[in-house]
Amino acid sequence: MPSVLLDGDAVPASGELPESALQGLGSRPFGFYVHVPFCVTRCGYCDFNTYTAAELGPGASRADYAATAVAEIRLARRVLGAAELPVETVFFGGGTPTLLPPGDLAEILRAIDGEFGLAPGAEVTTEANPESVDPASLARLREGGFTRVSFGMQSAAGHVLAVLDRRHTPGRPAAAVTEARAAGFTHVNLDLIYGTPGETDDDWRASLAAAVEAGPDHISAYSLIVEDGTRLAARIRRGELPMPDDDVAADRYVIADEMLSQAGFSWYEVSNWAATPEARCRHNLLYWTGGDWWGVGPGAHGHVGGTRWWNVKHPAAYAARLAADASPGHAREVLSADDRRVERLMLELRLDAGFPLAEIASPARPAVARALAGGLLEPEPFKHGRAVLTLKGRLLADALVRDLT
Structure with missing residues (x-):
């Protein structure tokens, strides 16, 4: 953490x-x-x-x-x-x-x-x-x-x-x-x-x-x-x-x-x-892939249904909160629909299963075409509606995500 x-x-x-x-x-x-x-x-x-x-x-x-x-x-x-x-x-x-x-x-x-x-x-x-x-x-x-x-x-x-x-x-x-x-x-x-x-x-x-x-x-x-x-x-x-x-x-x-x-x-x-x-x-x-988890411990992050939170950082402060029967949570944020869409793209595109092309926003479609032409995306999965990174694409994954969002 x-x-x-x-x-x-x-x-x-x-x-x-x-x-x-x-x-x-x-x-x-x-x-x-x-x-x-x-x-x-x-x-x-x-x-x-x-x-x-x-x-x-x-x-x-x-x-x-x-x-x-x-x-x-x-x-x-x-x-x-x-x-x-x-x-x-x-x-x-x-x-x-x-x-x-x-x-x-x-x-x-x-x-x-x-x-x-x-x-x-x-x-x-x-x-x-x-x-x-x-x-x-x-x-x-x-x-x-x-x-x-x-x-x-x-x-x-x-x-x-x-x-x-x-x-x-x-x-x-x-x-x-x-x-x-x-x-x-x-x-x-x-x-x-x-x-x-x-x-x-x-x-x-x-x-x-x-x-x-x-x-x-x-x-x-x-x-x-x-x-x-x-x-x-x-x-x-x-x-x-x-x-x-x-x-x-x-x-x-x-x-x-x-x-x-x-x-x-x-x-x-x-x-x-x-x-x-x-x-x-x-x-x-x-x-x-967007599951839910509870983060236990000082500084741990949790996520449930689009709400993300993080605990107080120091072990002594963490223990004191729980001893008082209070949440050790330091702060949280509720992700907007757009935040969740970008985060999902950022994470799933890094997987071998890739990301559904149909769920990439229309303004980013030219960037998708450029990525395919530039050898960043696998041609065969692309034919079946998936954006899957090539080896070259994996090296440039962070930049590609920025282009697609």
Whole structure:
């Protein structure tokens, strides 16, 4: 979760949602995002809402966090009323969720199941740093109902990890994948980052090869973004490191798509590749296709029926709100029909299924024709009424969305 909170309308102390948000509740996929804001150290590139022990004051105990999160889950049930809302996906992110004991994470999951009910075959994911788990903790997570684990690998090159301030050693992510498989996890993801200052094409190829060799069924690859306020941004500003180059990033993306495709992975979202359809991250697909979700935790965002809200940022303030039986919501916004249309285009166009041509506004039709002529859209799906990105189109997806809106 980004560390800067946006302005918006006030959230009532009860957490009550507008009537418009509750219309159609239960007809759309529903999930939970659980933000665990704790980290051993803060990575130099990270702008998420995370805290080390030294940054936390009174009222923000890691030991009490599960009980506080459960209180928000109970608030969610009150706010959403009696509607049948089987939870299709749960995603524990951070921070490092696995800094909490497996029993605490399972307690939070049990509360979601108890208040809402997990749908049959629900996907339950936790992020983890490779060094924050071991065979015993992974086994307890699997026993506690988790079905998927996502490890932050970033790179196989030690000097790249050092620039990113990552603490694990090269080779540990592969060992963690093996341990997760042994614990019974069918679905395992590795996250990679490309474009780090000092990374070479050979470094990137080696990282991709190591990720594939580790045996996950899902790989995510993201271009490094230099966020204001991070240590990495400060080092670049002082001239210690060069700013990542967009052309280099584009070349690295092409390398990733080529190597992952050759290894049997298929892209289904611009930054995500899966070995099988079943390996796709269903929680992220819920986000990308306009589902509903409740965000639990400090700084977490939720969305129901076109209303989006975000919680207070600091864990102590978050805990204090819930201790007072009040919503931890900081602010919210009700998206207009036009906002929702643009957001849907922006997200769905990044998927391999693409976006319906018939739903692109008439003024943007010339831009669609230019995109097809310029090789940004696949010709065959276009004939069947879908705008689906080519590899070149994926490299220019953000610019294309602007043209089409």
